[in-house]
Amino acid sequence: MKAGRDRNVLSEINVTPLVDVMLVMLVIFMVTAPLMQQGVDVNLPRAKGKELSPEERITLVLKKDRTLSMNDTNVSIAEMHSKLKAMSKVNPNVFLKADKDVPYGLVVEVMGEIKDAGIEKLGMITEPKLELR
Numbered sequence: 001m002k003a004g005r006d007r008n009v010l011s012e013i014n015v016t017p018l019v020d021v022m023l024v025m026l027v028i029f030m031v032t033a034p035l036m037q038q039g040v041d042v043n044l045p046r047a048k049g050k051e052l053s054p055e056e057r058i059t060l061v062l063k064k065d066r067t068l069s070m071n072d073t074n075v076s077i078a079e080m081h082s083k084l085k086a087m088s089k090v091n092p093n094v095f096l097k098a099d100k101d102v103p104y105g106l107v108v109e110v111m112g113e114i115k116d117a118g119i120e121k122l123g124m125i126t127e128p129k130l131e132l133r
Helices: 016-032 077-087 104-116
Strands: 058-062 068-070 073-075 093-098 121-124
Touching (some): 058 077, 058 104, 073 077, 077 104, 093 104, 104 121
Parallel strands (some): 058 093, 093 121
Antiparallel strands (some): 058 068
16 A cells, blocks of 8 residues: 555635634724714704614705705705605605704795605604603
8 A cells, every 4th residue: 555545634624814804804894883974963853752764765854054965965955856756656755854943944845845746754853852750
C-alpha cells in the first residue's frame, strides 16, 4: 500500500472568521441605524389613540410655516392633489401630520383636497397623550 492513501482529508469549514465579520457588521448597523433617522420638525398635538403599523403609506406633513411635503418632498396643494389622484387606486391610505400651530382652515383645506383626489381613508398622526396621575 501507498502511504498517501492512509491519510484522511479534513473537509470542515472554519466559521470563526465568518462569525467575527457578522458580529462586527451587526455592531456597525446598530450604531449607524439611529443616525439614519431623519425627520421634519413638526410640533404635533397630543391625543389618545393606538399606534400605527409601520406599513408602506403616503404621509403628508403640514408644517408651521404652511409648507406641505409629501413623503419628504415639498409640494404645493395642486401638486399634492394631482399625485394623490394618480395614486388613489394603488394605495388609498394617506396619513396627515399637521403642526398644532397651523390654522384649522388650512388643515381642512388640505383634507378637502385629499378627499377630492379620491382618497377614502385619511389618518391623522398625533403624539401620544401623556396622562399625569
